[in-house]
Amino acid sequence: MRHSSSCSSSNTQNSSSLSSSRVSPLTPLRQMRVRQLFSWFSLSVCSLVSSLCCLRVRSDATRDSLNSSALDFDSFRKHFQRQSDVTGEELNRRHVYFQEATKRHVYLNSFSTAPQSAKYGVNQFSDLSPQEFRDLYLRASADRAPQFSGRKTEGLPAKLDWRDRAAVAPVQNQQACGSCWAFSVVGAMQSAHAIEGSQLEQLSVQQVLDCSFKDEGCNGGSPVRALNWLKQSRVKLVPQSEYPYKAKTGICHFFPRSHDGVAVKNFTAHDFGGQEEAMKGQLLEHGPLAAVVDAVSWQDYQGGIIQHHCSSQWSNHAVLVVGYDTTGDIPYWIVQNSWGPTWGKEGYVYIKIGDNVCGIADSVAAVFL
Missing domain, CATH: 1.20.58 (Methane Monooxygenase Hydroxylase; Chain G, domain 1)
Known part of the structure; x- marks a missing residue:
């Protein structure tokens, strides 16, 4: 005008x-x-x-x-300390993946209308394509577990969080290594050891990664296969300080049987599909549980309770279930991940209880020391 x-x-x-x-x-x-x-x-x-x-x-x-x-x-690259020497075609490709991720976040968030619903946005995986994310971080497999047939548990507390009882070690970061299966198993062992009355300490994930010959190191593995190896071999896991994590598969270091460590006596693995109330009972009775889930949509997770989007029907990532909370409108599992404390809710993810969301109840293992 x-x-x-x-x-x-x-x-x-x-x-x-x-x-x-x-x-x-x-x-x-x-x-x-x-x-x-x-x-x-x-x-x-x-x-x-x-x-x-x-x-x-x-x-x-x-x-x-x-x-x-x-x-x-x-800003994303600076915040997550990406390599400064990546230029040209590779940098442009990462920028395209970042732009596609922001569009994906809008779509995912369009389903999250309830106050406690999951939120999706920029995190350390936003410059990866979905395929790269799967290849790097979703390398666990789930052996078929028998349907749980135990007794129903009654009178469970409305809320349980093993962190409140000093039985859960800090969140770890597996980095660009498909070792989540080892982190979940070691996490369960650490908690079981602390619940027995010992001081909570971090055990060696690298020892499991290098020595569990039934698994494939950074190329993936199964919590059940790792627990079978630990049970049959009676290998004692040493503290992480003695056998530190390197985010790559190495040569197995053997220790004499007289060496101090933590060994697995037995374990159980069940499918709690349709029986998540019984799964809560197992969590209360035995401590944190190793579970294999479908985590495809977790590439974009920031916080809140996941109720949708776990739809690949493919178990691909191992985690540690450390608690639950049924006091609010949406009951949820409290799940420790192994992608570092900057991911999700300080390294944790919340998953709705009752609909086997993300396959959280498909393959769940409890450890006995």
Whole structure:
């Protein structure tokens, strides 16, 4: 509108100037034709200027949008300390994955309307494609577990959290190694050891990663196979300080039988599908449980209670169930992950109880020391 007003003003002024110039001898008809010609010319110039201005506005908006996206990506890279030497095609590819992730977050969040629902957004995995995320972090497998046939547990507390009893070690970070199966098993052993009355200490995940010959190290494994190896071999897990985690498969270090450590006497593995109340009883009776879940949508998880999106029907990630809470509108499991404390809710994820969400009840193991 501003351009139209300016162009109209210019047209009026020039017409007035023309009428008082030397062309006054022109006949009235010729004067009218000259005015018409000049008006057409002025309007054409005004239209061209307006078009260029609009084009500039659109270009500026597009550039601002791209710059905003680039700025978000740069902030993401700085926050999560991405390699500064990645340039060119690889950097562009990561930027595309980041942009696709932000679109995916909008879709996932469109289902999360309840106050306690899960929220999805930018985290340390936002520059990975879904396939890369699966290949790097979802490397667990679940051996078929028998349906639980034990007694129903009654009179369970409304809330249970083994962290409140100092029986859960801090969240660990498996890094770019498919070792979640080892972290879940070691986590269950650490908790069982503390519940027995010993001081809570972190045991060696690397020892399981290197020595469980039935599994494939960073290329994946099964909590049940690892527990079978621990039970049959009577291997004692040493403290993490003696056998630190390296995020890569190495050569197994053997220790003499006289060496101090923690060994597995026995374990159980069951399918609690349709029986999550009984699973709560197992958690109360035996301590934190190793479980294998479908974690495809966890690439984007930030917090809240997951109730949807675990739909691949493929168990692919091992975790540690440390508690539950049924006091609110949505009852949920409290699950410790192994992707570091910056992921999710300080390294934890909450999963709705009752519908076997994410396959949380499909393959659940309890450890006995």
